[in-house]
Amino acid sequence: MRVVPAAWQYVAIVIGAALPALLLAPWLAPIVLAAAGFVLWFFRDPDRLPPSTGVVAPAEGRIRAIDVMDGRVQLSVFLSILDVHVIRAPAGGKVIEHAPVAGGYWPAFSAAADRNERVELHIQGESGRFDVDLIAGAVARYISTYVSAGDRIPRSARIGHIAFGSRVDVKLPAAYSLADVTVSPGDRVRAGETVIARRPDAEES
Secondary structure, three states: OOEOOHHHHHHHHHHHHHHHHHHHOHHHHHHHHHHHHHHHHHOEOOOOOOOOOOEEOOOOEEEEEEEEEOOEEEEEEEEOOOOOOEEEOOOOEEEEEEEEEOOEOOOOOOHHHHHEOEEEEEEEEOOEEEEEEEEOOOOOOOEEEOOOOOOEEOOOOEEEEEOOOEEEEEEOOOOOOHHHEOOOOOOEEOOOOOEEEOOOOOOOO
């Protein structure tokens, strides 16, 4: 099973924190191993096979909301602790901005999460600019990105991950309308595979 690099750091924390207890109560060893195994499973990084065309979901989880913000369609994906937390590019293109933004740590499903700490990635695709916001939650205090400004990336490429429950917003180019969206609030999506928007006259690939 492939895992993100940060997984081993968290496994070390789990084992290190439990070491004194293990010395006093060796019977706790199976519990500690199970906890370390859960951490590895949480940080799993499975391969994804994107469809030939269309804008793909940047995160794995459930569609929380679909809105029009400043004239552009925005979709929010809520990630539970059971979802894969590797974030992927919704479309191919050039990363034109990588901007960490300070903020709070409200629950990712709440309206207050709009003010949470985040990393904003702007990707210039074939049909315009895609804005992908990796948003921390109440528990998530670690956002890691794999790309920098100036990088050219393919659709569905791994662009980062967030630890322990969070939210990802993607704002589509102005050329897309609500009629082009192929999912609804409450739908489950798979990062890099589920098509969330499609335009017959300008397919992302």
